[in-house]
Amino acid sequence: MAWIVLVLSGVLEAVWATALGRAEGFTKLVSSIVFLVALVCSMLGLAYAVKTLPTGTAYAIWVGIGATLTVAYGMFSGTEPVSLAKVLLIIGLIGCVIGLKLVHDGS
Incomplete structure (x- = not known):
């Protein structure tokens, strides 16, 4: 159960990071509320x-998870430049996350 909660929490990290960028210094109410709820x-x-x-x-x-989803969302929405290097690095990051899960389960 902890792994499922951790993955969902990582997804919520991407949500709050994206909302923070859209909150424009907490001047946008809806984005600020989404940020706060997702952060908590x-x-x-x-x-x-x-x-x-x-830990x-x-x-x-x-x-x-949060960084990968935040960058991927930015690339898909057009707010983050896309490059082959970035895509390869994100794939590497995903591989590292999967590797940490596999190493943990193997011990």
Whole structure:
């Protein structure tokens, strides 16, 4: 269950990061509310996950999921430039997240 919560929390990290960018210094009400709700839920999920998973592993996976989805969303929405190097690095990041999960399960 901790892994599922961790993945969902990573998704919420991408939501709050994207909302933060759209909040324009917290001058946009809806984006600011989305940021705050997603941030709190994401942190609560991470806190739940680290009760049973190693903190370093959980945090790295949480950040990796959030960063990957945030950049990917930016690329798809046109707010983030797309390049072959970025795509390859994001694929590498995904590989590292999967690797951390596999190494954890193997020990």
